Amino acid sequence: MVERFEKLTIGVAQIYKNIQRIKKYQMNEIGLKGTHVMCIYYLHNHPDGLTAADLCEICKEDKAGISRILSDLAHGGFIRYESANDTKYRAKAVLTAEGQTCANTVNDMILQATQKGGVGISEAEREIFYRVLFLISDNLNQLCAELEHCESSMPFTHLTDEKGAIPHE
Secondary structure, eight states: OHHHHHHHHHHHHHHHHHHHHHHHHHHHTTTOOGGGHHHHHHHHHOTTOBOHHHHHHHHTOOHHHHHHHHHHHHHTTSEEEEOTTSSSTTOEEEEOHHHHHHHHHHHHHHHHHHHHHTTTOOHHHHHHHHHHHHHHHHHHHHHHHHHHHHHHHSOOGGGSOTTSOOOOO
């Protein structure tokens, strides 16, 4: 069990670090940051635009992070906002022509990284890998939800004695 845990956590961490390094390196070449990749990617896939809340949901990022990314992209001329009431609040971000050009470059980078990462993997192996990966993810999401439920319903009395002092072990 412990060996499987080590393999999973080390493997996922290494893949994540490599993806971050690839994003950083390739985005530096076009003057952007690795954090911009997913927003540009999803905005390209949604030509009618996405709100900051939409991007938070699909990019799995917090509001502050998405806000910074959108601000960077707007200042760089990669996005504009479309709003019925002329405010950015709940407005949809849409790629500009420059943003579309950047998105094409990002998509090429993604294709190259995906192809290189999948060398030696058959289509059947890829299907099994993704099925198992998402099953593990769903199972761990369920565990987190259960732990959060338990955590929120249980006071942290085990950290202190009845006088509020931390007991010696």
